[in-house]
Amino acid sequence: MFRQKTGLLFFLLLLSVLPFTHGQDIFISNTQNRTFTSLNGKWKYVLDPYETGGMGGMPLYKNAQSHQKTDRVEYSFDQAQTLWVPGSWNIQQPELTYFEGAVWYRKTFDKHNIDKSKRYFVNIGAANYISTVSFNGKILGKHEGGFTPFSYEVTDLIQEEGNFLIVGVSNARKVDYIPSKVTDWFNHGGITRDVQLIEVPQTFITNYFISLDKSTLTQKTKRINGQLELNGEVLPKHARIIIPELKHTQEIKVNKEGVTDFTVEVSRLELWSPENPKRYQVIIEAGEDKISDQIGFRTVETSGKQILLNGNPIFLKGICLHDENPLRQDRANSMEDAKLVLDWAQELGCNFIRLAHYPHQENIVRLADEMGILLWEELPLYWGINWGNPEVLNKAKAQYAELIKRDYNRASSIIWSVANETAPTTDRTQFLSELVDYVREMDDTRLISAACKKDQELDGHPDSVYTYSDPLMSKLDVISLNEYLGWYGGLPEACRTKSFQTKIEKPIIVSEFGGGALQGFHGDSLTRWSEEFQEYLYKESIAMFDRIDGLAGMTPWILVDFRSPLRQLPDVQDGWNRKGLISEKGEKKKAFYILQNYYLNKEVN
Known part of the structure; x- marks a missing residue:
């Protein structure tokens, strides 16, 4: 906790x-x-x-x-x-x-x-x-x-x-x-x-951290771990935790420093899951202050090459997402913005979304709690980070602290990611290893991952084998891989002969794959930028990734076309990254239905 x-x-x-x-x-x-x-x-x-x-x-x-x-x-x-x-x-x-x-x-x-x-x-x-x-x-x-x-x-x-x-x-x-x-x-x-x-009030509740104790998952009486933070010159001697539906009221003694750890034991606790996103009203009273929240209780952990939600294996049927309302072309900032994209994700068959590449608005995390959609959250530790500067590491810790403080109580959020597509240099690995330790110390109720890059071609490995030996992977709970074979290098049929090897016995998520298509532009399956090319690429990519031993989920890139100054091809990109399965006008491309069909028929291995 x-x-x-x-x-x-x-x-x-x-x-x-x-x-x-x-x-x-x-x-x-x-x-x-x-x-x-x-x-x-x-x-x-x-x-x-x-x-x-x-x-x-x-x-x-x-x-x-x-x-x-x-x-x-x-x-x-x-x-x-x-x-x-x-x-x-x-x-x-x-x-x-x-x-x-x-x-x-x-x-x-x-x-x-x-x-x-x-x-x-x-x-x-x-x-x-x-x-x-x-x-x-x-x-x-x-x-x-x-x-x-x-x-x-x-x-x-x-x-x-x-x-x-x-x-x-x-x-x-x-x-x-x-x-x-x-x-x-x-x-x-x-x-x-x-x-x-x-x-x-003069003394008030600044924050609270409430989660289900994993060790009591299989027990009839379950333990809820909590921490309460108060701010004020005069602290009350006691605070109260109330869960009305469970008819539970508990008084806790307030620590004189204003930070108080507590535990709550309850029976008949219904667990939160995508199939049953059950939440309980939790009320906290301290002195003159009173606050209420809707909180779901679940556990997430790994066992071998599986991800377990509430002790049961789950396959993460995901998609990546940027924090934009494409119809307004603006940064998302409302519950309506959140509902627009989460409805699309559920229609696609998703139970999981990668919120890329920075913290998204709080509304989307709260609505995911309500709708039963699992989330991956991350910081923009991306291309070109100055890994050797200790002040940049301090900034990363500060930003992660704010994100964890904001979203700790959201059951939907299950993975913290510490980086995306970063080359494994000595400075980078030391930086991210320290950040992993920092995040895990703050929050041990979630899994930690990073979107890793494959090795360069090594002697002794045929061209058909992709290998992964990033030293950071030993620090992670889940290994995540970005792979754009068929778009950046080769054509989609190249996927038929590729395999993936890593010596680490952990669950694997394919965190990015895909290619661009201009919605409404049609050609044959080898015509670049056509919906048919993207459709063909999705068919071949999904079949390739489905062969990975330990595959626990995937988040193709990306749900909706999004704005990017790096994408300026006239009459095709025009300032938009076209890898979305849905256009900026809300129109679905043919590849949308390929992924939808895969998710509707996919079962946990």
Whole structure:
């Protein structure tokens, strides 16, 4: 279960990157079930392409205004254009389509009837990539990472009238960032998820970590392990855990440090699974604070070459996905966005989705819990990471800490992945091995994987054999392989003679395969970019992978066409990666039905 000492390391890391801050970054979970005021909507913005943080020597976070004719002010939020929040700036203004730099957002609002017995926090669901947050002219802090939530306290700054929240966001790409300089997806900039003003008691529940104890899986009475985190100067002596459906109420003694481990023993517990995504209302009360969540209980582990869900073998019928609404061409940010793609995945026959290549919006994880879809989650530890820089490793730990804190209580999330298509150098393997240990220490209730690359051709192995000897695989629970034979090299018929070898006796997931097709373009099965070529490639690839000893699942690349600056072939790609089984207009390609048929007839080996 979650280890608090890693959370402390993460907290100290964030403090180290917050010069002249007014407050401290704090993680607050389950924000949608708390008392809050939405700050979504139209925000004023000022471009800062050189990332100076000011105009004419005047800081943008100060919201400078001219009050008399002699005043010199060289920017104006009041007269500026607007951007919608949440949303990326790239799709809202044509001149910002490929803009990479800083944009400063301003939101003004009143807050009448401020309760002096409460505390107030600004919570930002995600902003890509570096965010400088200020409130009423005071810098609260800086946050790095484009896909995870963060909060700052504004209790001492909030006013009944005339509040202004200014957030400077930069999506510039740099070698020491995560991701690094080059990615094969669109670099959406801006505040891409919800912004809330959260109201909590003086002492409140910041987070909780609840999971089923694997050792009691086969017992009639099952144990639930938990940890409760409180924040406040005066802590209550006791807290209560309530599961109404099980008629269970339990009082626990609160640790004086505000972090309390506890166990709950219950009978008649119904386990969560794709076939039966059962969730229980769990209520936590501590002092004046009370929070409720819907939590499913399940176990996931491996045995030999099998993945076990609740002790039973499962084949992961999956697909990869980017966090976009293709119809809007924007970063996904709503429950409606999540439902669109999860409905498509279920129609395809999936029980599993790889959320690539970065943390997706929380709505999709919560909806997967409700619908019974298993998930793989990962960080953008991708091409070109500066593996030798210890600060980059610290950033990876910090971003994973935020992701685990957000999604720990979601039964659907079963795999953390630490990398995608990274060459096994000494620095890289040391970096990822340390990250694996870090993630496992924080959360031992899930499996750990990484999308690995095959070896270069070695003496003694015929061309028909792909071998895998990445030293990182010894640290993983599940081996995952990306393989594009028939698209990048050879034609689909080459799949008929290939086999796969690894000496590690672990389950294998084929984490990527596929090829591009322009929906509506037709030809014979050897006409590149046609639906027929993609259909043929899927038939041959599936047959090849089905022969792998220990195959426990697959996630072909990808459910829907997605935007990418690397894909510019005129009249075919036009800025889209065309490997989707569904077009950006929501139209299914012929290969969709090949995979659907395979999943509908696939049984656990």
